[in-house]
Amino acid sequence: MAVTDLPICPGLFYGSRARDGVLSRMRIPGGILNVPQCLAIADLADRYSTGYLQVTNRANLQVRTTDSAIPPSIWQDLQDLGLASGCVEIDPIRNIMSSPTAGIDRAQLVDTRLLVKAWDNHLQTHPELSELSPKFSVGFDGGESVSIGNLRNDILLKAEINSHSTIVFRLFLNGKNTGITVELSECISALAALANTYLEYSKYRPIVDRKKPRLRHLLADWGVENYLDRVENQLPFSWCKSSIELPHRAIEPYGHLGTHPQQQSGFSYIGIALALGRLKSQQLQSLANLAQNFGSGILRLTPKQNLLISDIPYHHVAEVEKSIASLGLHSSATRPDSCLVACSGSRGCASAATDTQSHALKLAEDLAQKLTLDRPINIHFSGCEKSCAQKTPIDITLMGIKLDREQEIVEGYDIYAGSKDSPFGRQIFRGVTAVEMPGAIEQMLRVYQQFRESAESFGEFADRAILDFRFLDWKIIQF
Ligand code: SF4
Structure with a gap:
């Protein structure tokens, strides 16, 4: 190749x-x-x-x-x-995801490292699965406090304790809970059957939008129930349906630092x-x-x-x-460079409007000189609206755009905060040049530091601030 x-x-x-x-x-x-x-x-x-x-x-x-x-x-x-x-x-197929604290996490229900290994072995010995979209992704969540349960995977197996006090795995497809559980010993057979049935779909519909079909295309065409019925026909066991509601698990995205x-x-x-x-x-x-x-x-x-x-x-x-x-x-979660995320930007992607990585590093350097933070702040730079580097907005998202400034085209950002109103959160600034951007983020963080409630994260603050008259300044600091 x-x-x-x-x-x-x-x-x-x-x-x-x-x-x-x-x-x-x-x-x-x-x-x-x-x-x-x-x-x-x-x-x-x-x-x-x-x-x-x-x-x-x-x-x-x-x-x-x-x-x-x-x-x-x-x-x-x-x-x-x-x-x-x-x-x-098999090399192009997406990496198998599991908690980085698998096997050592004090909250875990089960060590998923053997499952990761077993599923990788399955992939290595089934080259026909390379016909699937390279974006085909599998994750295992063993109940760790450092969870990957909220990250994007086509198929996620998430550990829980069932009504017989046995550890089982709940099956999620494209982020949605199917209500089906499988035992530890059944996980690889279930994944193999899910992948084989997806492969059958890929043969029936080899191209969608000029690419190999994603699992979400299968789910849209066949429906979840129909897909699961077809998979069940290949299994040596029947699906087990669970009516247990999964308890809410608070996830601290950067809780693993330190x-x-x-x-x-x-x-x-x-x-x-x-x-x-x-x-x-x-x-x-x-x-x-x-x-x-x-x-x-x-x-x-x-x-x-x-x-x-x-x-x-x-x-x-x-x-x-x-x-x-x-x-x-360093191992601090509260430095400006700790929770920084950026897609490859214009250095690596033809769709990017901005050099996201350089701007992100420059911002972190700038903020480190001006502010002392006491909470992790997730700042995400995206070169376009696809948001490849981070799918879920938490605190601050900057989306790259081109700006016309006095007949010169310059790089800039629309800046969003929190997770309400749009896929990026609520728009706070529109059309800020890359040069103006560090000043805008600094203002946002200073308002947060001044007006937040004690344990409130930046994202929580941003989600409620505009609704509260005390935060009028927050509303009017637009360029
Ligand atoms: S978010 Fe857009 S610019 Fe960034 S890597 Fe993805 S497609 Fe490219």
Whole structure:
């Protein structure tokens, strides 16, 4: 395979050409990396790129090589290390998602790591599934406090306790609860039958909007019930329907940053913030060494584009925290760069109106000099309305646009807050240039700091502020 033209998503065996190089993406099931894998990736980044790596919002790892894709001669080495799919055809299928704290989370009902492995093995041994849309995605939620249950997956299996006090998995399709539960031992058969039936649909309707059909197209055409009936015909067991309402679980999206006790008594994990998921090869190498010397030799990439070092004995935590700081990294959730999200922007995507990543980093730098935050603030930059990097608005969303300023076309943003009124939240500023943008965000944060209720998040504040006369200033600070 070869370097492709935009806008095809990159993989390892087929980089995507971007404005500043070729992007190759390694699929890391569940985001879990061991030390030899980290060292090989760091070496790869040193040899073929500018030395930077980036964790993606599906806990993949991507490397931007300077002028050509990763040479095929090293694919075999990466496959031997488990960093590349043994089955090349499967490589484009989306990474399998699970909680980054699977197996160590104190709230978990079940350790999903074996399920991730088993489903990856199934994919590797069924190359015919490469006929599915590469966006076909599966996630496992084991009931961890660091949940992935609210992130987008075509199929999500979410652990719960049923009326017989047994742990089962609730089936969600395209984010919707089907009311069906399966036992742990049935999960892979159920997923295999769901995927096979989706494959049958893909043969019947091979192209939708010039692309392979997504699972949502199947659900729209066949309906959920009909799809599930067809799947059930392939299963050695019948679907179990549950009428139990799932309890609401409060999710703290950045609750994994910082130091936290594990399920294993006497051990902690440390969540490290990476601005836009970026880290240098030397940082990866050093973190792998820390994991080797003080942990169990494992790094966990998160779908929030950060990473964790796990299994650190309590008496070594302070030393590891100090070492992390000496690498120029931190584990605070309240710095402006901690909860920053941006799509690839104009450097990597032809649809982008703005250079989202540079603007996001510049904003974080600017805010760090002017404000001290005491709550995580999620600031999401999107180069167009597709919102590839983050589907759910939380605090602040900036959507890239082109602006005509005195007959010159410049980059700018419409700025939204909270989650009400539109897919991006409520519009606060319209048509702010990239230069004006940091000042606008600073104003929003200062109003929040002045008028919020004590434990209120920025998003909660923004959702109610316009309804409250006390926040008149909030309404009139429009350009
Ligand atoms: S949100 Fe738009 S600009 Fe950003 S990567 Fe997706 S399609 Fe490209």
